Amino acid sequence: MTGTLDVVVRLLAVFVAFLVLPLVVGQTEHKVMAHMQGRLGPMYAGGFHGWAQLVADGVKFAQKEDVVPAGADRRIFQLAPAVALLPYLLVLVAIPIGPGNQVGQSVDAGIFFVLAVMGVGVLGSMMAGWASANKFSLLGGLRTAAQLLAYELPMVLAAASVAMAAGTVSLVGVLDAFHWWWVPWQIVGGLVFFTAGLAELQRPPFDMPVADSEIIFGAYTEYTGLRFALFLLSEYAGIVVLCGLTTVLFLGGWHGPFGADGLGWLWTLLKTAVLAFVVIWLRVSYPRLREDQLQKLAWTVLIPLALAQIALTGVVKVVIQ
Amino acid sequence: MPETTVRTADAGLGLAAGYFHSYSVVGLLAVVGVVFVAVAFASGRLLRPVVPTREKMLTYECGVDPVGEGWAHTQVRYYVYAFLYVIFAVDSIFLFPWATVFAAPGFGSTTLVEMFVFLGFLAVGLLYAWKKGVLEWT
Known part of the structure; x- marks a missing residue:
């Protein structure tokens, strides 16, 4: 019985985190972007510095008409937002936030599971792009597919480097094996992983699939109301997942200079928050790349760097054994 | 060596049980997610207006009526x-x-x-x- 209760509590915690953390990141993005651009951002909703802006947005989205274009592939069109969103919920369960059993569910093949499931989310964008029967959406979907070919490989290679260092593919196991000098040791892999992750999330400077000034909003052009809101939620859930994974794999997760035993989860949250801030910062700072520039960056910079990181990891690991 | 065979079989069973347990929890979460989406879509249907018009159902491209079909080569x-x-x-x-x-x-x-x-x-x-x-x- 206690076992069942334990599972229920864990799943509930994961689900609440999945609903709350993306909103926090979204609100932070509103405010941080505004202040970086000399504006105030939302100030009205909820009273105090517009804290309830995204709640108000959600209420608005839920009341909007759900328009499915007459020419669209109706079922696929309606299903796409769910396919884009749910993988990030599933990934969240495997990310450890503290020592011991402070994880939704420890999955043995953690790194593998996480990379595989995250890959499914992209299908949602492609389904949306194809099913909309809209030329701009189709272009957006094709760009999403092109992007997939660019970032997936560097991401997998960088993660493999960490698996080599730890001698395990379990995320919990990686953190148990962690030492502080892994950060400089794996820093190149970490940068590759984070950059590739940005491309997966279609965040600036890699937002060509939704480039609003070229192809309206890419695969999401025809979406309205709740389904559009789910796509937005999946983007921000993706930021949380990417930053959390980078934290766990490359920044030592719950390890910190002090208090790692009791307050380890606070370290995880802090590191994730700093990375999420960097994601927002990059959006404000850099112009959009072209799709071919991303391919060039991936195949001539990221992949060679990731391979070099694997070589370095292998040599150091065998030498210290 | 029947004894060792039995022992490894036991260990194998334990390993398999842990393996299936962790993925059944993941599967349970997937069910939670599907229910969440289903409830969201169903309640959305109750909350939102449905006023389709011919113009509204048209594919949106630049504000001009679309030429040709969307699934272009x-x-x-x-x-x-x-x-x-x-x-x-x-x-x-x-x-x-x-x-x-x-x-x-x-x-x-x-x-x-x-x-x-x-x-x-x-x-x-x-x-x-x-x-x-x-x-x-x-």
């Missing part, structure tokens, strides 16, 4: 990248099982040399593609 310029990606991705998957044991006692420098052979193959493949001009978009 396009040239997928990056299909060579796709081939390259599939080859490399399948290769890199083999890294993971190797990564967990390569530094275990008794392996050491042999596996390290093997790693460089493997990386060499990947690097040569990449260099060849680069030289052939495959990594150019046009």
